[in-house]
Amino acid sequence: MDSFELLERVAASDVPLALATVSRVSGHAYRKAGAAMLLASDGSKFGSISPGCLEEDLQERVAALLEEGKPQIVTYDMRPEEDAVWGDAIGCGGVVTVLLEPVTGTLQALLNEARLRVSAGERLRLERSRSGEYIRYRLMPGGEEPRAADDGEAGLADIRLEPRPRLLLFGAGEDAVPICEAALRIGFLVTVADWRAGRATSERFPHANLIVGTADEIVRGAGLGSDDYVLLCGHQLRKDREMLEAVLPLHPVYIGVMGSRKRIDALFEGLQATPAVHAPVGLAIGADGPNEIAVSIAAELIACRASGAAG
Structure with missing residues (x-):
């Protein structure tokens, strides 16, 4: 609790x-x-x-x-x-x-x-x-x-x-469901955002806040700030890039990015990664499949939150 x-x-x-x-x-x-x-x-x-x-x-x-x-x-x-x-x-x-x-x-x-x-x-x-x-x-x-x-x-x-830490989960694909559930269990207040209204629904994410729109609309709607956590898992390079460009200037405490190293290099081309960026996202525990990946991400969120509290 x-x-x-x-x-x-x-x-x-x-x-x-x-x-x-x-x-x-x-x-x-x-x-x-x-x-x-x-x-x-x-x-x-x-x-x-x-x-x-x-x-x-x-x-x-x-x-x-x-x-x-x-x-x-x-x-x-x-x-x-x-x-x-x-x-x-x-x-x-x-x-x-x-x-x-x-x-x-x-x-x-x-x-x-x-x-x-x-x-x-x-x-x-x-x-x-x-x-x-x-x-x-x-x-x-x-x-x-x-x-x-x-x-x-x-x-x-x-x-x-203190308030629950806030996590913006961008991309409401199938792999976002276990990530959202894991983040909720460890005490995060989760907002699921997507550019597709049919993905970010209360049926799929019953305990999360939901936002549908462009990257700028999502950032404004979520009221993102420097105490927040962001996870990019849109799986569309252009959409993830737009969101990355929108959140990097806000200096959130954590930015996690899903994908291979090759994809991440392409995503960050011309951009400066900060110490808050965790890419690829999740602790290296040999996770395989959506549920195990969600566990590795939850573990990384816990570690980041604990280091921030200690700091």
Whole structure:
């Protein structure tokens, strides 16, 4: 669950919620500090902070947590030499500290405020500080990596709250369908664009935004900017070239181009490729066929997104 979905879940929930945040990790763990999930009073769970080994224990704490209205800090020591049950059964071998807190009062109000601001394009950070038995919260600008808990603020880590990254997928051929589905699953907001109205349809891409038009019309309609991702898979040299000429001056964070090296050389003739260009697109994992190629592209998008967050 990405941070935007977390905010949407908080706003839409009609049952009390608890927020579980990974605050500190020592050794190996499934998620890093700042990863968060929601646990509902009716037993529902949204997101994950482990492969499933911690969620059941956290869920059992929710009822008492909501009744008391106070946050809890829970430490899971999964090193084999310290805890045979956790260590042998799970094999993670690390120590994970989790902050479990009721989504009420100030926290709930700030998360609802964050939803509106993030929807408008802001990047925020939810900061926590100790206030007796309770926690003070504030929203701060910035989308950098969350601050992990330190010794002075045991169990208090930041959460990064930011819009979903946007991917413009140009070319609505058959190979675009698994790419769109993969990008949606990893948290991208996808717009599928094509010059053919019969290809970019809601039946084929039910969860994507759709644009039909020329390259300039697509760029204007999508409102492309420097934070966006673009993938060219029109499979028509002239159409891909028109789109490439339209998006290069905008300096998007990522431009992926499908095709052979020979075709890519022809496509870029007279143009200057930037470090944002990934051509041929996708990580070199020996992918074959539309589904495997979609996996290689999704992996590259994840790597690009992670490097941008770290930067």
